[in-house]
Amino acid sequence: MKKLVLLIAPLILLYACGGGGEADKTEMKKKVLEQAKTFFKPLPDKMPGSENDTPERIALGEKLYFDNILSLDNKQSCNTCHVLDGKKAGVDNLPTSPGVKGQNGDRNSPTVLNAGFQFVQFWDGRAKDLKEQAKGPVLNSVEMAMPDSNAVVKKLKASAEYKDLFAKAFPNSKDPVTYDNMAEAIAAFERTLITRDRFDDFLKGDLKALSNDEAEGLDLFIKKACITCHTGELLGGNMYQKMGLIKPYSDTEDTGRHRVTGNDADKFMFKVPTMRNVALTAPYFHDGKVESLREAIKIMADIQLGQQLTNLEALKIEKFLNALTDKKLAEANKK
Numbered sequence: 001m002k003k004l005v006l007l008i009a010p011l012i013l014l015y016a017c018g019g020g021g022e023a024d025k026t027e028m029k030k031k032v033l034e035q036a037k038t039f040f041k042p043l044p045d046k047m048p049g050s051e052n053d054t055p056e057r058i059a060l061g062e063k064l065y066f067d068n069i070l071s072l073d074n075k076q077s078c079n080t081c082h083v084l085d086g087k088k089a090g091v092d093n094l095p096t097s098p099g100v101k102g103q104n105g106d107r108n109s110p111t112v113l114n115a116g117f118q119f120v121q122f123w124d125g126r127a128k129d130l131k132e133q134a135k136g137p138v139l140n141s142v143e144m145a146m147p148d149s150n151a152v153v154k155k156l157k158a159s160a161e162y163k164d165l166f167a168k169a170f171p172n173s174k175d176p177v178t179y180d181n182m183a184e185a186i187a188a189f190e191r192t193l194i195t196r197d198r199f200d201d202f203l204k205g206d207l208k209a210l211s212n213d214e215a216e217g218l219d220l221f222i223k224k225a226c227i228t229c230h231t232g233e234l235l236g237g238n239m240y241q242k243m244g245l246i247k248p249y250s251d252t253e254d255t256g257r258h259r260v261t262g263n264d265a266d267k268f269m270f271k272v273p274t275m276r277n278v279a280l281t282a283p284y285f286h287d288g289k290v291e292s293l294r295e296a297i298k299i300m301a302d303i304q305l306g307q308q309l310t311n312l313e314a315l316k317i318e319k320f321l322n323a324l325t326d327k328k329l330a331e332a333n334k335k
Contacts, residue, residue: 025215029207032219039222039231042200043276047116047191049129054188057169061189064182069155071144073100078137078186081105082112087332089113089280089325090193095288099142106254108288111281113326114274116191118237123270123286124257125240130187135179149179156182195277195326202323210323217320220313225305235275235324243268243286247303251287279322280329294318 064070065078081097082090090111097109107123115121121133137143138152146152156162157177169185170176199218201209210218221227230236240257243249249268257266270286283289284296297314301307309317325333 025212026207028212028219029210029215032215032222033202033205033207035222036203036218039227040199040203040235041233042203043114043117043194043196043233045194047194049116049131049187050191053191054169056165057185057188058192060165060169061185061187063165064186065189069159070138070146070152070182071100072146076100076144078112078134081109081137081143084112084193087280087329089277089329090115091281093282095283097143099140100145103142105142107286108283110273111277112190113193113195114234114237114276115193116187117234118271118274119239120271124260125271126260130190131183134183134186134190152182153177153179195329197276197326197330198323211319213316214320214323217316217318218323220317221320224301224307224309224313224317226300226317228305229272230275236272237274239272240266240269241272241304243270243303245304246306249285249303251285251289254286256286275321276324277326277329279318279325280333293321297321 065084068074068077068080070077076099079085081092083092084090090113091109095108096105098104110123115133116130121127121130122136127133127136135149138146139148156166163177166173166176166181166185170181173181198209202215221230229239229241232238243251243256252268255267257269257271258264260266278284279293282293283291284293290296290299294314297317298309301309301314322330
């Protein structure tokens with residue numbers, strides 16, 4: 001009898017520690033999923049404004065996006081700062097981006113992926129949509145530095161190829177090569193830049209799409225009140241928030257939206273960035289001063305929520321945020 005007890009005891013201990021564990025984890029995931037559905041939505045199949053996008057217009061926009069012709073020195077393109085080549089996630093992974101004549105911008109270049117789902121463009125919301133945003137950098141004295149829109153149109157009209165592409169993209173226009181049409185074409189291309197990740201699979205009911213650690217990280221993301229700002233389809237991109245809500249952020253020179261409105265209430269207000277693909281878009285924040293995603297998580301918890309996360313909590317939230325990476329990009333970045 002004593003031998004039998006000695007044999008059974010380890011089995012009981014083993015069951016207590018691990019047996020039935022997967023069932024418990026599945027239940028945990030189900031509960032987290034129900035909570036998540038309250039705050040988040042999968043990305044739609046199409047972006048707002050894409051109803052009139054034709055293959056010809058998208059193709060023109062793609063060519064313009066990658067073409068240095070839109071810059072004064074013929075060295076800068078949209079893709080210079082918002083890189084879509086290879087393993088990049090629509091950013092250059094620099095604190096601030098280089099422009100013409102060795103100049104640098106004063107804010108971090110945000111991702112262009114899924115950008116058309118945001119409620120405004122730029123950190124300070126000075127552009128209402130992708131079309132308006134596309135017009136800005138080309139004429140910005142630091143970024144692409146073209147002197148005016150007429151100079152841009154003159155460059156484009158000097159190209160027989162572009163004249164033909166614009167005519168096909170805007171067949172109802174008497175004079176298709178215009179600055180407005182240039183921006184519309186670039187926006188049409190950018191409206192195709194929708195990513196697909198495992199978190200959306202989870203939201204649609206696939207419990208196996210997230211690992212146990214990732215699901216626990218999502219649970220923490222909700223319980224630690226990250227959802228105060230990071231909600232909706234993009235987990236962000238749908239509101240302004242003060243940078244340094246509870247404690248001041250280290251950069252007190254850039255006043256954010258206040259630069260646009262002049263309203264004191266807008267001081268240090270910035271558009272809340274999307275968390276989609278955030279694991280690939282370092283460095284972080286409007287000044288690009290934080291290299292590590294885990295460190296960014298801790299800083300946000302501290303200055304925005306007044307919470308001190310443990311290393312384990314920050315790690316689990318980081319693991320969840322990795323599940324927001326486009327599946328093709330995630331695979332490419334493994335190699």
